[in-house]
Amino acid sequence: MFQQFLVVAGLSSATYMLIALGFTLIFGIMRVVNFAHGEFLLIGAYAVFVAQHQFGLDYLVALPLAALVAGGIGVVAERALFRRFTGDETGGMIVGLALAIAIKGAVTILFGVDSQPIARPFSGSIEVAGAFIPRDQLFAAGVALVMVALIWWLLNHSRLGLAMRAVAQAPEVARLQGITPWKTYPVAFGIGCALAGLAGALVAPIYGAEPNMGEAALMKAFIIVVLGGLGSIPGALVASCLLATIDSGISILFNATIAALVSFAAVILVLLVRPAGLLGRS
Amino acid sequence: MRLELQEVSIRHGAIAAVLGVSLTVESGTVAAILGANGAGKSTIMRGIAGLVPLHAGRILIDGRAIENLPTEQRIRDGIALSPEGRRLFPEMSVHDNLVCGAYLRRDQTGVRADLDKVYALFPRLAERRNSLGRNLSGGEQQMAAIGRAVMARPRLLLLDEPSLGLAPAVIHVMANAIRRIAATGVTVLLVEQNSHLALSLSKTGHVLESGRLVRSAPAAELLADADLKRAYLGDDPLALESLAASPPPV
Ligand SMILES: Nc1ncnc2c1ncn2[C@@H]1O[C@H](COP(=O)(O)OP(=O)(O)O)[C@@H](O)[C@H]1O
Ligand SMILES: [Mg+2]
Numbered sequence: 363m364f365q366q367f368l369v370v371a372g373l374s375s376a377t378y379m380l381i382a383l384g385f386t387l388i389f390g391i392m393r394v395v396n397f398a399h400g401e402f403l404l405i406g407a408y409a410v411f412v413a414q415h416q417f418g419l420d421y422l423v424a425l426p427l428a429a430l431v432a433g434g435i436g437v438v439a440e441r442a443l444f445r446r447f448t449g450d451e452t453g454g455m456i457v458g459l460a461l462a463i464a465i466k467g468a469v470t471i472l473f474g475v476d477s478q479p480i481a482r483p484f485s486g487s488i489e490v491a492g493a494f495i496p497r498d499q500l501f502a503a504g505v506a507l508v509m510v511a512l513i514w515w516l517l518n519h520s521r522l523g524l525a526m527r528a529v530a531q532a533p534e535v536a537r538l539q540g541i542t543p544w545k546t547y548p549v550a551f552g553i554g555c556a557l558a559g560l561a562g563a564l565v566a567p568i569y570g571a572e573p574n575m576g577e578a579a580l581m582k583a584f585i586i587v588v589l590g591g592l593g594s595i596p597g598a599l600v601a602s603c604l605l606a607t608i609d610s611g612i613s614i615l616f617n618a619t620i621a622a623l624v625s626f627a628a629v630i631l632v633l634l635v636r637p638a639g640l641l642g643r644s
Numbered sequence: 645m646r647l648e649l650q651e652v653s654i655r656h657g658a659i660a661a662v663l664g665v666s667l668t669v670e671s672g673t674v675a676a677i678l679g680a681n682g683a684g685k686s687t688i689m690r691g692i693a694g695l696v697p698l699h700a701g702r703i704l705i706d707g708r709a710i711e712n713l714p715t716e717q718r719i720r721d722g723i724a725l726s727p728e729g730r731r732l733f734p735e736m737s738v739h740d741n742l743v744c745g746a747y748l749r750r751d752q753t754g755v756r757a758d759l760d761k762v763y764a765l766f767p768r769l770a771e772r773r774n775s776l777g778r779n780l781s782g783g784e785q786q787m788a789a790i791g792r793a794v795m796a797r798p799r800l801l802l803l804d805e806p807s808l809g810l811a812p813a814v815i816h817v818m819a820n821a822i823r824r825i826a827a828t829g830v831t832v833l834l835v836e837q838n839s840h841l842a843l844s845l846s847k848t849g850h851v852l853e854s855g856r857l858v859r860s861a862p863a864a865e866l867l868a869d870a871d872l873k874r875a876y877l878g879d880d881p882l883a884l885e886s887l888a889a890s891p892p893p894v
Contacts, residue, residue, distance in 0.1 A: 521747070524740065524743065524744060524747065525747065527733065527735070527736060527740075528733055528736070528744050528747075531733040531734055531735050531736065532731060532733055532734075534695060535727065535731045535732075535733065536733075536744075537695070537714075537715040537716055537719075538693060538695075538715065538719065538724070538725050538727065539719065539744045539745055539747045539748075539792070539796070540716050540719035540720055540747050540748040540796070541716070541744075541747055542714075542716045
């Protein structure tokens with residue numbers, strides 16, 4: 363039982379990290395609370411569905427394609443919509459909300475409200491120390507962790523990452539170094555959305571693709587970044603593990619509704635004690 | 645790089661912060677803009693870097709107009725600004741702040757060599773190379789901001805109040821560093837309230853009062869001028885008060 367709890371918590375931590383990383387990256391760099399973040403997850407999940415059923419592609423081919431599609435739509439959304447609301451957090455939120463409703467509506471019209479099945483890339487499970495780990499979930503968690511590591515490397519050891527950090531911390535001073543924020547923003551937004559799309563494509567074989575999955579994901583991302591500190595990447599990673607532990611522990615002991623209640627209680631508690639989040643700076 | 649301002653005016657909304665300023669900084673020389681707080685010194689620097697648009701006038705580098713170019717392009721053309729108030733990237737290490745200054749450069753070996761030069765210029769920065777910007781003392785931040793500007797290998801270096809808020813011992817380090825940077829042949833335009841320091845580093849001084857240039861002269865002449873010293877260069881607040889009451893002869 364305890365081993366099984368560790369397995370579930372560990373697997374969900376990885377997916378939560380991926381969802382929250384994109385969300386907090388976009389906020390950290392652009393000061394945009396992307397209310398459409400969950401819908402980019404939706405786009406990723408349905409992209410896999412379309413790739414499998416329309417084009418007969420293998421899941422392992424569909425997976426990176428789904429991330430690219432979500433990322434590409436993210437770049438377009440930044441240039442066409444979010445750019446106008448630079449420095450206007452409220453305006454950015456409203457645009458995000460409108461975009462979320464539009465994407466979800468379009469998906470519902472195109473595919474209906476029913477959950478669409480996605481062919482699983484792997485089946486069965488492996489047994490470790492008395493706990494069963496489903497192979498498909500293990501694969502999803504592994505890909506998620508590799509992506510998190512890649513993004514960490516990108517931010518800290520690449521020229522693009524240096525530009526993104528500079529723009530995030532002081533856009534005007536970044537311009538004085540020859541960095542153009544207008545070129546950095548769509549890249550950052552696209553990466554954030556691609557991460558969401560990848561997360562959607564990774565969970566789709568496990569839960570199926572359905573129009574409401576975006577809201578649940580946005581809620582998780584929200585809880586995580588508030589717990590960890592808005593815009594803080596280490597905070598988001600730590601809070602992902604925390605939320606995954608709360609979620610899986612209480613779901614196993616009681617049920618998912620109580621788990622959701624407890625996670626919100628944890629958010630309120632953290633906000634009372636540390637308003638900037640666990641690792642955030644006000 | 646030769647810098648020329650022609651009748652430059654800059655407004656902040658309804659406030660005319662800079663009015664018809666013309667001045668030339670010859671290639672490879674150091675010039676200073678002096679003036680009281682609020683005279684418009686920083687606004688001129690920001691105008692040259694393209695962070696604020698000109699209301700009127702032209703800015704030429706080596707005879708070429710740049711006033712309509714975006715900031716990034718002016719940096720590419722060889723201008724670097726160490727802005728007022730240090731303005732480091734707070735969550736970046738000293739090392740990363742310095743590397744950011746070389747963002748547009750592709751000569752990695754040259755960048756590494758220049759990093760070593762900056763660390764030699766400010767040994768304190770070498771000790772603090774892994775510290776975050778926000779954890780540095782005021783003097784260390786100023787050194788890092790100037791080092792970051794130098795890392796761009798500029799041909800025109802703009803320094804906005806490099807001595808502001810520094811302890812006397814640190815001002816000395818800073819002055820020596822600026823002398824050594826200028827000795828490499830880069831054109832330097834310096835803004836200071838500490839006029840004595842600025843003039844001792846410069847060939848030419850320009851005195852700014854309420855956005856207007858009221859005097860341009862060789863630095864030695866300005867240093868020797870007793871009236872000017874009392875009116876603009878004194879650290880004595882009474883001198884500034886009497887200045888406000890009755891405009892000095894110009
Ligand atoms: N962003 C701004 N908005 C409005 N007014 C400004 C702004 N920046 C500077 N000013 C005004 O412009 C004038 C010149 O300021 P500044 O260039 O900072 O002077 P200095 O650097 O000589 O102290 C001052 O009256 C100041 O209040
Ligand atoms: Mg100033």
